[in-house]
Amino acid sequence: MADANYKKITMDGLWNNNPATVQILGLCPLLAVTGSVVNAMGLGLATLVVLMGSNACVSLIRNYVTDAVRLPAFVMIIAAMVTVIEMLMQAYTFELYQILGIFIPLIVTNCTVLGRADAFASKNGVLPAMVDGMMMGAGFLVVLLLLGGMRELIGQGTLFANMQLLFGPVAANWEIDVIHNYGGFLLAILPPGAFLGLGLIIAGKNVIDKRLKDAQKARASDEPKVSRRVRTTGKVS
Numbered sequence: 702m703a704d705a706n707y708k709k710i711t712m713d714g715l716w717n718n719n720p721a722t723v724q725i726l727g728l729c730p731l732l733a734v735t736g737s738v739v740n741a742m743g744l745g746l747a748t749l750v751v752l753m754g755s756n757a758c759v760s761l762i763r764n765y766v767t768d769a770v771r772l773p774a775f776v777m778i779i780a781a782m783v784t785v786i787e788m789l790m791q792a793y794t795f796e797l798y799q800i801l802g803i804f805i806p807l808i809v810t811n812c813t814v815l816g817r818a819d820a821f822a823s824k825n826g827v828l829p830a831m832v833d834g835m836m837m838g839a840g841f842l843v844v845l846l847l848l849g850g851m852r853e854l855i856g857q858g859t860l861f862a863n864m865q866l867l868f869g870p871v872a873a874n875w876e877i878d879v880i881h882n883y884g885g886f887l888l889a890i891l892p893p894g895a896f897l898g899l900g901l902i903i904a905g906k907n908v909i910d911k912r913l914k915d916a917q918k919a920r921a922s923d924e925p926k927v928s929r930r931v932r933t934t935g936k937v938s
Contacts, residue, residue: 714836
């Protein structure tokens, strides 16, 4: 696959076709567990690993699976990857696993994972499929972290609280008390706060996209004028 295509895969996953802000997929776990950065990071990393692993496995079997059993085979692969992640989290981050609860096994039903397996991994080689899974997972993780950071900061006045649940005792002092003696803002922690936060993130992305598009149109409209001046005067004025 050409380098230009890898660049497109990267931009699609992180921005142009982001699972959360463009495709609007995986909203149930995204909205449910993003009350803090550590919860968001735990779910985001788990989803990223599942995306990469399932994409790679689907790509490996793409020429050997018939259409009749294609989707069931994909679901079985994804379920196996999620089971591995569950066992690893139970072994190394048990408290965080308990906090995330049902939303770890529900990665199996995440439309982003199955969608990438069917739309991309089943039609491309192993390396491009893994890169696609990594970029889509990274795009999903970034939105989770933004939303989790926003809700934790507004709701509790802190950032990176309880990071030891994911990284162990070394992260016990990572918490940043941004607003001292903060009374908290309950709406930010509750589900309505998740909807409002995601809406702000999507709105911000749309504003940036519009400005980039307007700037591109302005540059495109200026190019014919410069070309005409060059043909007329022989130099750029």
